[in-house]
Amino acid sequence: MTISTQSFSTSLDALEAQFGRRVASRLALGSEQLPHDIGERLRVARQQAVGRRKLAPQLHAAPVVVSNGRSATLGLGGRWWTRIGSVVPLIALAAGLITISVMQDDDRANDLxxxxxxxxxxxxxxxxxxxxxxAQFLKTDDATAR
Known part of the structure; x- marks a missing residue:
């Protein structure tokens, strides 16, 4: 028995929508008993949350150029920058540790x-x-010097 990913995502979307309707109905029932000013603040907060939810997926989308009815992505390489951004701190850490090790070796050599x-x-x-x-003479000499 195999389940296609499309039917699986459709069933998840249906469950999510059903859950959303149930939560909304519970909130609507509870908000009827609240004073008018609190109910209005909650309504505005819900509208802001829905507005933010609709904008969130667009933040990660690549820019699109439309020309002659066809669309193409600019291909800014978001993954490429992310990888560089995660590797640069590691390189800096390794360089710092190597520098510290070399400096300590130089200090030890100078002391010796x-x-x-x-x-x-x-x-x-x-x-x-x-x-x-x-060595015994040095120990007794230090003891008598005090």
């Missing part, structure tokens, strides 16, 4: 270069820093 230059230009030979007795 400062330590190396301090070791090589200092008064002690580099082998002294690996001596466990020297």
């Amino acid at each position: 270069a400062e330590v190396d230059s301090a070791l090589l230009t200092g008064d002690l030979p580099p082998a002294a820093y690996t001596d466990p007795g020297f």
Whole structure:
């Protein structure tokens, strides 16, 4: 058993129309009991909502040029701009992360270069820093200096 998409959309449209009629009848029954000024504000609000609903599908339509009784779309490529608009922030994010990574690597290299230059230009030979007795001497020297 197969259902064609046309009959399916027709049945959905019929259900939607039936639901709309039921809601409208309930609103009409309830609005009879309201004061006149509130009823008028509701009527105006309904008219505005219906007007907006009729305009909404036209916002996404492509512009149409009519010439000699034939119509053609301009083909502005709405999907193309949407794709570019969604890819540009990702590219910017990736570029920012790469820039941060490079800057941090440069900072680490500069810090290590400062330590190396301090070791090589200092008064002690580099082998002294690996001596466990020297590390103990530094600890006790810091404790007595306080």
